[in-house]
Amino acid sequence: MVQEEIRKGPWTEHEDVQLVFYVNLFGDRRWDFIAKVSGLKRTGKSCRLRWVNYLHPGLKRGKMTTHEERLVLELHSKWGNRWSRIARKLPGRTDNEIKNYWRTHLRKKAQERKQAMSPPSSISNSGVLAPSSWISRSSTSSNNPPMDLMPVMETKGRSFYDTGGDLEIFAPKGKKDKEVEESEKVYSMDDIWKDIDLSENCQTITSPIWNYCPDLLVDDGRRGE
DNA sequence: AATTGCTACAACCGCAAGTCC
DNA sequence: TGGACTTGCGGTTGTAGCAAT
CATH class of the missing domain: 1.10.10.60 (Homeodomain-like)
Structure with a gap:
């Protein structure tokens, strides 16, 4: 053919x-x-x-507001690289956008934050994993920050990073994910919109x-x- | 002015889950 | 029930544009 x-x-x-x-x-x-x-x-x-x-x-196009930035940091520390899930809490933003934004802007911040919080010992925030168990996934150059050295949790072929936040049981995507989300609503949409409105009158382009x-x-x- | 390095973001890829028959 | 097909997700790459040298 x-x-x-x-x-x-x-x-x-x-x-x-x-x-x-x-x-x-x-x-x-x-x-x-x-x-x-x-x-x-x-x-x-x-x-x-x-x-x-x-x-x-x-x-929503254009720059991330400080509120959105904060929210991404917060949610990422909670959920790790589950971008689509994080995106659902940021109306008008896509998982791809957030993922990119994270890589270019926030990774460093999160890194600093984490360093500031953790003692210079080999114990991560979760208190379990030592650097020897970390896997380097750096595929690109030199300036890949140690975010890439986060412990990698493997589940059913998917992996995500232990960000040091609560390690949630990794519910499968789809229906179950929705259930989980329903039960743990952290921010209501109203909250988010209210906050965004307050923080900046960012225009929706x-x-x-x-x-x-x-x-x-x-x-x-x-x-x- | 030319070159190099970096940043930002669009788009692709592989894989797993979901759906349909 | 299981196989084929479709969709969704996360990781990665390519490149345009800009700043620094």
């Missing part, structure tokens, strides 16, 4: 418009289908990512594509289900 060539790399404005149109038409679930019918030479996966991280109308193609706006992420 002749494999249709798959486009990779940065999305063009035209591709964005096309994707938005088809998502508006069919909803944001059947990505393989959308990828096919839209004529975009992208994988469903790629379409989903583009939508979720860039085109979704509910996205919708994705540029929506200015470009305003007709396609859908109401609050609820598309044909």
Whole structure:
């Protein structure tokens, strides 16, 4: 069979418009289908990512507020690298965005914070793991801070870092995750919004594509289900 | 002005979970 | 029940833009 060539790399404005149109038409679930019918030479996966991280109308763009930053630090110390979960507590922010922000801005801060809190002994905050059990996962250069040397907990093929916060039992994703979340709500959405409003009047900037193609706006992420 | 190093962020990849038949 | 397919998540990479030298 002749494999249709798959486009990779940065999305063009035209591709964005096309994707938005088809998502508006069919909803944001059947990505393989959308990828096919839209004529975009992208994988469903790629379409989903583009939508979720860039085109979704509910996205808040622009700099993280100090409150959001604080929240990320807080939640990361509690949950580790569970970005999607952290993202759920920050309306308008994506897991990818938070993950990137963490790597570039906060890792150092968290590091300092941790160092300030822990004695220079070999015992981590959890009091269990010594550096000898740490695994270096640095894949890139020299300046990878020791965050990468956090103890790695393995569960069912997934891993996350012990950040020194409460080690939660690693509930499987999906339904169970939701249950866990329901039962442990730390911040209500109201709290978060209130706080954000108070801390800074950060403007919600919708994705540029929506200015470009305003007709396609859908109401609050609820598309044909 | 050219080069190098760093930062920020978009996008890709692999894997596991979820869903459908 | 199990296999194929789809979706979601977290880790990683590529690169544009900027600052420092």
